[in-house]
Amino acid sequence: MKFAYFPGCAAGHGTSIEYDSSARVLAQRLGIELIELKEASCCGTPVESSHGLWLSLAVRNLALAERQKLDLVTVCSGCFVTFRKAIEEMEAYPDLNAKVNDILSTFSLEYKGKTKIRHLLDVVVNDFGLKALGKEVKTPLRGLKVAPYYGCWLLRPPEITKIDDHILDGLIDVLGAESIAYGDRSKCCGGPLLLADEKAALTLAKDRLTNAKFDGANCIVTACPLCHFMLDAQQHRIEKTYSVKIGLPVLHFTQLVGLALGIDPEHLKLSQNCVSTKRMLNTLNSAATKGNS
Amino acid sequence: MSDEKGGRMEEERASIAKLDPNFKYEISQQHGGEDIMRCFQCGTCSAVCPVWEVRGGDDSQRIIKMALLGMRDEVLHSDFIWLCVPCYTCTVRCPKGVSFGDIALALRNLAQEEGIIPKYVQAVIDTVKKFGWMNEFAVTLKTKGITGLVGQIPFGLQLYRRGRLKILARPIYNVEQVRKMFDAVERSGI
Numbered sequence: 001m002k003f004a005y006f007p008g009c010a011a012g013h014g015t016s017i018e019y020d021s022s023a024r025v026l027a028q029r030l031g032i033e034l035i036e037l038k039e040a041s042c043c044g045t046p047v048e049s050s051h052g053l054w055l056s057l058a059v060r061n062l063a064l065a066e067r068q069k070l071d072l073v074t075v076c077s078g079c080f081v082t083f084r085k086a087i088e089e090m091e092a093y094p095d096l097n098a099k100v101n102d103i104l105s106t107f108s109l110e111y112k113g114k115t116k117i118r119h120l121l122d123v124v125v126n127d128f129g130l131k132a133l134g135k136e137v138k139t140p141l142r143g144l145k146v147a148p149y150y151g152c153w154l155l156r157p158p159e160i161t162k163i164d165d166h167i168l169d170g171l172i173d174v175l176g177a178e179s180i181a182y183g184d185r186s187k188c189c190g191g192p193l194l195l196a197d198e199k200a201a202l203t204l205a206k207d208r209l210t211n212a213k214f215d216g217a218n219c220i221v222t223a224c225p226l227c228h229f230m231l232d233a234q235q236h237r238i239e240k241t242y243s244v245k246i247g248l249p250v251l252h253f254t255q256l257v258g259l260a261l262g263i264d265p266e267h268l269k270l271s272q273n274c275v276s277t278k279r280m281l282n283t284l285n286s287a288a289t290k291g292n293s
Numbered sequence: 294m295s296d297e298k299g300g301r302m303e304e305e306r307a308s309i310a311k312l313d314p315n316f317k318y319e320i321s322q323q324h325g326g327e328d329i330m331r332c333f334q335c336g337t338c339s340a341v342c343p344v345w346e347v348r349g350g351d352d353s354q355r356i357i358k359m360a361l362l363g364m365r366d367e368v369l370h371s372d373f374i375w376l377c378v379p380c381y382t383c384t385v386r387c388p389k390g391v392s393f394g395d396i397a398l399a400l401r402n403l404a405q406e407e408g409i410i411p412k413y414v415q416a417v418i419d420t421v422k423k424f425g426w427m428n429e430f431a432v433t434l435k436t437k438g439i440t441g442l443v444g445q446i447p448f449g450l451q452l453y454r455r456g457r458l459k460i461l462a463r464p465i466y467n468v469e470q471v472r473k474m475f476d477a478v479e480r481s482g483i
Contacts (some may be wrong), residue, residue: 009427014459015452039467041425046417049375049401049410051324052483053418056474089324096483103477107470156381157392188343188380195413195436196376203347233457237448272455 001127003118004065005034006083008076008225009042015233016225018269022254023075023120025267029258030128030136032120034073037064043079044086058086059100059111066115073118075254077153077224078192083117084160119154121223121253125167130174138262140176143287144280146256147182147217147248148172149208151227155186168221171253175260184211191226205230206238209246219280220250228252233274249277259284312363320360323402325395332357332391338383342393344376353383353393360400374400375411412436422475425465430458 006012011020027034044057062083065072074080090097091113101110124133148168155165164170165186172179190204209231212220222228232250239246250273251259258268270277320326339345339352351373360368368374379394387393404410416435420428434442442449452458465471 013426013428013462015429015457017457018455039465039470041465041468041471042421042427046427047421048398049414050405050418051398051402052478052481053475055483056478057421057471060471060474099481099483103474103481106477107474152378152380152382157384188378188382190343192378193344193376195417195432196411197348200344200347200376204343207347233448233452236451272457274451274455 001031001123002033002035002070003073003123004037004068004070004115006037006040006043006061006065006072006074006076006079006117008074008079009046010225010229011075012040016228016252018272019075019225019228019252019254021272022252022258022268025263026124026254026258026261027120029261029263030124030133032073032123032128035068035070037061037068037072039064043074043076043082045078045082048082054082055086055089055096056100056103058082059090060104060107060109062087062115062117063104063109063111066111067109069114071116071118073120073123075120075223075225075252077119077151078226080117080119081153081156081161087113087117088160119163119223121154121167121171122163124253124257125171130170133171133257134174137175137260139260139284139288141172141256141260141284142176143218143283144177145180145216145218146172146177147180147212147215147220148185149182149189149212149220149222149227149231150186151222151224152186152188154223168223168253171257172221175257177256177260180216182212182215182217184208184215189227189230191224191230194230201230202234202238202241205234206242206244209235209238209248210244213246213248217248218283220248221253221256222250223253225252235275247275249273249275249280251277311366313365314363316363316365316368317361319403320396320399323399325392326399328389328391329357329360329396331389332361333389334358335388337386337388338391338393341382341386343380343382344378348376353377353397356400357391357393357396360396368400369404369407369409373397374404375414422472423464423468424462425468425471428459428462430460430462 010016044054048054169179190201193201255268336354339354345352377397384392413436420431
């Protein structure tokens with residue numbers, strides 16, 4: 001399992017640095033080789049309203065990976081769906097394909113359609129495999145009631161993303177935690193709306209959080225840095241603005257898997273999550289002690 | 294159109310003289326707009342739209358109706374086309390295979406061709422061109438200015454303390470290539 005690694009802007013440039021760190025640690029542990037793409041740029045999602053720019057940015061990154069004869073793997077659902085859409089478009093429209101490759105040729109780059117895009121969650125669950133993962137679990141996550149939060153772009157449009165819509169539920173089971181029936185599982189977190197309408201965005205995030213709590217979760221797992229940002233980094237602000245108490249730790253799936261595999265929480269950068277994971281870790285420790293006695 | 298709070302204002306009746314019957318064909322020529330004329334106004338898209346759920350005001354069903362009627366100016370100047378995530382919830386529910394998410398993106402492209410572009414969208418484009426990546430700090434500074442940034446300080450601090458906020462961020466390696474590509478795309482008209 002060797003891929004060109006595309007963390008994206010949030011994970012790769014600081015705001016979700018803990019996602020990137022835990023992804024690298026997990027990948028190393030599972031024998032998934034991640035190769036840096038030194039010249040990788042933004043995937044294009046933020047400028048999707050300018051179609052030509054969006055497509056060129058996406059395809060240039062694909063071309064960089066293709067030059068190394070590797071598929072691309074990302075931890076961001078936004079990047080993931082953009083690359084999938086761009087690949088489809090390059091396949092479906094030969095004229096557009098020629099124009100984009102014409103521009104890329106001035107940089108000695110070309111995208112022939114060989115490089116594909118994978119989401120790391122999919123690679124872990126399907127390439128490494130759930131059965132194999134189960135065998136690697138050292139500290140089953142007993143005591144955790146995890147709301148599997150898929151967000152929008154991991155699952156929709158389904159003919160583009162082609163991700164099993166119970167992938168997180170299955171993963172949580174294998175890790176020994178309880179996966180709760182979370183009604184808002186793939187309802188929007190509001191992230192992409194932050195700049196356009198901050199109030200609407202925060203209301204969406206608030207609803208995702210309060211509903212997770214209502215559905216019985218004591219933590220949430222995400223597969224997208226923007227979803228994580230809205231539920232974790234914005235949680236205190238949401239509590240203040242809406243006068244609600246939430247107190248739900250939000251983990252990147254890489255952190256959740258890492259914990260179950262017995263990786264030190266510090267290596268998974270749990271202390272960089274905004275909502276404290278201390279109580280959650282204590283729950284895990286006491287559940288583990290009970291299990292051993 | 295929606296007012297600041299997202300409610301619908303009193304509007305003048307659409308005048309046939311101002312309608313552009315070609316608009317729906319124009320939209321169907323855009324990437325993502327191909328299926329707009331299949332819409333039969335059932336309203337399912339609006340019913341499942343998370344943005345409309347929290348904002349009220351304009352919705353996808355209405356925007357499509359206006360587009361099909363030929364209200365080109367109103368549609369291209371609407372706020373709603375910039376508020377679509379796109380989350381594609383409507384897309385998977387539409388009984389006719391219409392994707393408002395993609396139509397919204399197509400409408401944004403058309404709007405930009407007329408020079409209609411929200412400030413923050415221009416800020417994002419400029420930032421990605423300058424840095425090669427989406428530097429949120431720079432975008433917030435460009436959009437809200439220093440005074441606007443002050444309000445974000447408590448929020449920013451919790452990120453900064455955790456090593457998650459880069460204030461003096463740098464462009465990507467070989468950002469020149471990305472900048473040249475931006476120019477080339479503009480020249481090519483794709």
